[in-house]
Amino acid sequence: MSATTTKAVAGEPGESWLDRIGIPHSLRWGFLGVLIFMTGNGVESNFIAPHMTQALGEAGAPLVPTIIAMYSLAVLLASYLSGALADLFGPRRVMLLGFLIWVVFEVAFLWSLSIDSVVMVFVTYFMRGFGFPLFAFAFLVWINAVSPRSRNGAAVGWFYVMFTGGLPTLGSLFAVVSIPFFGGGSTGEVGSMWASTGLVTLGFLLAWFGVREPTGRQRLAPSGESASEVITSGLRLTFREPRVAMGFLVRLINTAPEFGMFVILPAVIADDLGWGQSRWLLMTTVVYAGNILFNAAFGTLGDRWGWTRTVRWFGVVGSAVGLLAWWYVPHMVPAGSDWGYFVSLAAGTVFGIMLAGFVPMGAIMPALVPEHKGAAMAMYTTAAGGAIFLGTAVVAVVQPLLGNVGVVWTFVALYASAFVMLHWLKVDQSDEAEMAEASSGHTGEVAYGNA
Known part of the structure; x- marks a missing residue:
């Protein structure tokens, strides 16, 4: 700085x-x-x-x-x-x-x-x-x-x-x-x-x-x-620092399934399964509420348990499991039934909560390149916006070929790729490491403490 x-x-x-x-x-x-x-x-x-x-x-x-x-x-x-x-x-x-x-x-x-x-x-x-x-x-x-x-x-x-x-x-x-x-x-x-x-x-x-x-x-x-x-530092960092590029991709994948499901699920929940538009809107409200309530919780967990570990097991694995539950549970319960709706609502809420497991990515990205925090955050926030495009693009490309089920499993495959990339996104979370980087101009590639 x-x-x-x-x-x-x-x-x-x-x-x-x-x-x-x-x-x-x-x-x-x-x-x-x-x-x-x-x-x-x-x-x-x-x-x-x-x-x-x-x-x-x-x-x-x-x-x-x-x-x-x-x-x-x-x-x-x-x-x-x-x-x-x-x-x-x-x-x-x-x-x-x-x-x-x-x-x-x-x-x-x-x-x-x-x-x-x-x-x-x-x-x-x-x-x-x-x-x-x-x-x-x-x-x-x-x-x-x-x-x-x-x-x-x-x-x-x-x-x-x-x-x-x-x-x-x-x-x-x-x-x-x-x-x-x-x-x-x-x-x-x-x-x-x-x-x-x-x-x-x-x-x-x-x-x-x-x-x-x-x-x-x-x-x-x-x-x-x-x-x-x-x-242009954000773009240059992405090409020069492979870990920044991988962090960008992980954040891009994070909420892409959310926006994809908002394309395919309204007709499925409201029409195909007979719960109506009002209950679909209630479902989206509850799913969002679960996400909001757990954002701070997963951020704190990441500080104590490890940012990368939290993203890997709660953000990636948890979201993949929650996504599959949100798709398959509504199809396993009686269509249009009250109890089936609430079970489906619970499944969707699991997905919403687990999405909050990606929150530590906002701490990982600037820690990768501490001398360019703004540039790293530029790529992080760009990926957040790009997730809307990726989610809808997956639906547009995959749905005509493999149907809605193919869309869901494509998103699961993207989560699997994020799981792999997280191996290279470990950073030292200690304040001592940050002060050492500030005094030496280090790039953040330090010992992987508390990952």
């Missing part, structure tokens, strides 16, 4: 309760800010597609899937840039940039909808997609720069509690209340989106004024690197 940081050491005098559970005390308001910001970002998550279809009319409705796909592309690009720019300018400035982009283009997006301009809706919604990754994932870089390595897993876990707690969970719940409050129907949805701007602003203000920790205010990349070198 280019300047002196306030990197904490676990167990030092003056630690707060938050420090001990994995939330750096100096960043506490930032965690709350991410929760509220992502709640605002998630308000529209369950109604934006039909709302745009109705607002744009017959001429624009066919373009709505393309508009949403391009928004996803913006999220993917910003996921990479968040880490690279945080390395270059410091996480705090990147969070400000993300907030400004979100608010400016959300206002422009709502105005574009009001005048039925398909072109402006396309442009403004695409640009708004850069907002939340720059804000949230830059803060994740800040967390990795400040948190003691021995507690990085728990810190990343708490970040994802806040991130997924807001998007889609609390955001969707806010919409349930706000839509009727603002008049219901399309009018209520527009009012809810305006209100979401207030939530995003509140989340930003909490983080901006509440976090005074100095590390995030400065450049994190080595001082000798040019701007272009820092921006």
Whole structure:
């Protein structure tokens, strides 16, 4: 790093309760800010597609899937840039940039909808997609720069509690209340989106004024690197460091089955097995809730039992078993039965919980290349966005050839490949190793303690 940081050491005098559970005390308001910001970002998550279809009319409705796909592309690009720019300018400035982009283009997006301009809706919604990754994932870089390595897993876990707690969970719940409050129907949805701007602003203000920790205010990349070198460092690291490439692939595989199952399961659960759409929606809510509740738990377990070990046995093996259970259990119980539904719900929840076993990957990636934490996190967050593409691509390619069962087993095979790659992703988790690396400029290829 280019300047002196306030990197904490676990167990030092003056630690707060938050420090001990994995939330750096100096960043506490930032965690709350991410929760509220992502709640605002998630308000529209369950109604934006039909709302745009109705607002744009017959001429624009066919373009709505393309508009949403391009928004996803913006999220993917910003996921990479968040880490690279945080390395270059410091996480705090990147969070400000993300907030400004979100608010400016959300206002422009709502105005574009009001005048039925398909072109402006396309442009403004695409640009708004850069907002939340720059804000949230830059803060994740800040967390990795400040948190003691021995507690990085728990810190990343708490970040994802806040991130997924807001998007889609609390955001969707806010919409349930706000839509009727603002008049219901399309009018209520527009009012809810305006209100979401207030939530995003509140989340930003909490983080901006509440976090005074100095590390995030400065450049994190080595001082000798040019701007272009820092921006492209994530890509260069991936080609130069095989372990970074493998970490990228493991994170890519992590949630790909989740998005693939969300393509094939709705029709299976709701129609083929007769439980209806409402029970399918309830199932997805419970599966997500299980994941949120265990993010911090698996992060803490990784700090104590070993990051790689936790990812291998809970993230990879546990998710593979849970995925098979989520597919096969509903087909083994009586279709449409109440008790069969709840058994199937339990099977899906196992999958959701085990996905949280991958949380320590957010600590492993920056530990692989400690001099380029932002670049490593750029590839980590890019893989998180790329998982959506991989999951849907597997369905598109495999389903016509091998059917839904073939899709499920393809995902299991991907998990098997992740199991193998984890052999090379062991890092020393001790604070002492991190301090030694900081003083010597070591690349992180040290003794594999607590793997």
